[in-house]
Amino acid sequence: MKENLSVSPWNSSPAPVVFSDFDGTISLVDVADAILEQFADPSWRKVEEEWVRGSIGSEECLRRQMALVKTTAKQLNALIDAVPLDPDFSTFYRFVQMQRLPFYIVSDSFDYVIRRALKRAGADGELRNGKHLFSSALRLVRGELHLSFPHSKINCPHGCATCKAAIIQRVRGERCPVVFVGDGLSDRFAVEEADMIFAKEELLDYCHEKGLDCVPFQTFRDVQAGVAKLLGLEMSACDVALNVAAQGV
Numbered sequence: 265m266k267e268n269l270s271v272s273p274w275n276s277s278p279a280p281v282v283f284s285d286f287d288g289t290i291s292l293v294d295v296a297d298a299i300l301e302q303f304a305d306p307s308w309r310k311v312e313e314e315w316v317r318g319s320i321g322s323e324e325c326l327r328r329q330m331a332l333v334k335t336t337a338k339q340l341n342a343l344i345d346a347v348p349l350d351p352d353f354s355t356f357y358r359f360v361q362m363q364r365l366p367f368y369i370v371s372d373s374f375d376y377v378i379r380r381a382l383k384r385a386g387a388d389g390e391l392r393n394g395k396h397l398f399s400s401a402l403r404l405v406r407g408e409l410h411l412s413f414p415h416s417k418i419n420c421p422h423g424c425a426t427c428k429a430a431i432i433q434r435v436r437g438e439r440c441p442v443v444f445v446g447d448g449l450s451d452r453f454a455v456e457e458a459d460m461i462f463a464k465e466e467l468l469d470y471c472h473e474k475g476l477d478c479v480p481f482q483t484f485r486d487v488q489a490g491v492a493k494l495l496g497l498e499m500s501a502c503d504v505a506l507n508v509a510a511q512g513v
């Protein structure tokens with residue numbers, strides 16, 4: 265599968281499908297961790313250790329951790345609204361739309377958090393109405409968090425809250441190349457399904473450890489440059505087109 269994609273651009277069909285993690289990737293901090301740090305009993309860290317060791321899956325991890333959270337809608341919204349987002353994500357999202365590349369968010373984290381943050385980033389449509397967003401679900405009822413995991417059970421041998429690997433297999437179809445963008449250990453099964461990996465932080469270390477080819481990135485501008493190259497596009501031409509689109513010309 266990984267046949268020198270960095271040298272031969274994907275300027276022929278089929279076009280790639282792009283998948284991205286949310287926490288720590290589109291948001292610059294892990295929002296689930298921030299919720300736990302601010303509102304949970306400190307014993308959440310013990311549960312986290314079990315997950316990092318691989319002795320529990322992310323669904324059990326989140327169920328046990330979020331049961332330790334006490335908060336209000338006002339506090340939760342304030343936390344989400346203060347989370348810094350990748351400054352280049354909005355432009356990247358316009359880029360994939362202009363190039364008609366299917367783009368999906370796959371996340372263990374929560375629909376409520378992601379939708380609220382995306383609204384701030386100006387990303388609307390399929391991402392926010394849920395068609396292209398696969399995540400865990402969170403509802404806040406009288407200060408209690410109610411979780412559900414609508415994408416946990418399909419072909420998942422890992423105990424994932426959201427099985428990114430199974431979703432990629434299902435969405436990609438027969439021959440579409442897959443681009444994956446991520447930052448952490450919750451992406452460790454997803455990258456096995458990708459033809460091109462953009463990685464930072466812990467995911468970058470993980471890819472190096474496992475000998476997986478990946479492109480290091482800092483912001484979505486780097487991802488955009490990498491995808492543009494794959495498509496055989498000049499980044500400067502993309503910038504001009506995006507600026508025109510942004511001005512509504």
Ligand SMILES: [Mg+2]
Nearest residue numbers: 285287288448
């Ligand atoms: Mg992440």
Ligand SMILES: [Zn+2]
Nearest residue numbers: 420422424427
């Ligand atoms: Zn899984």
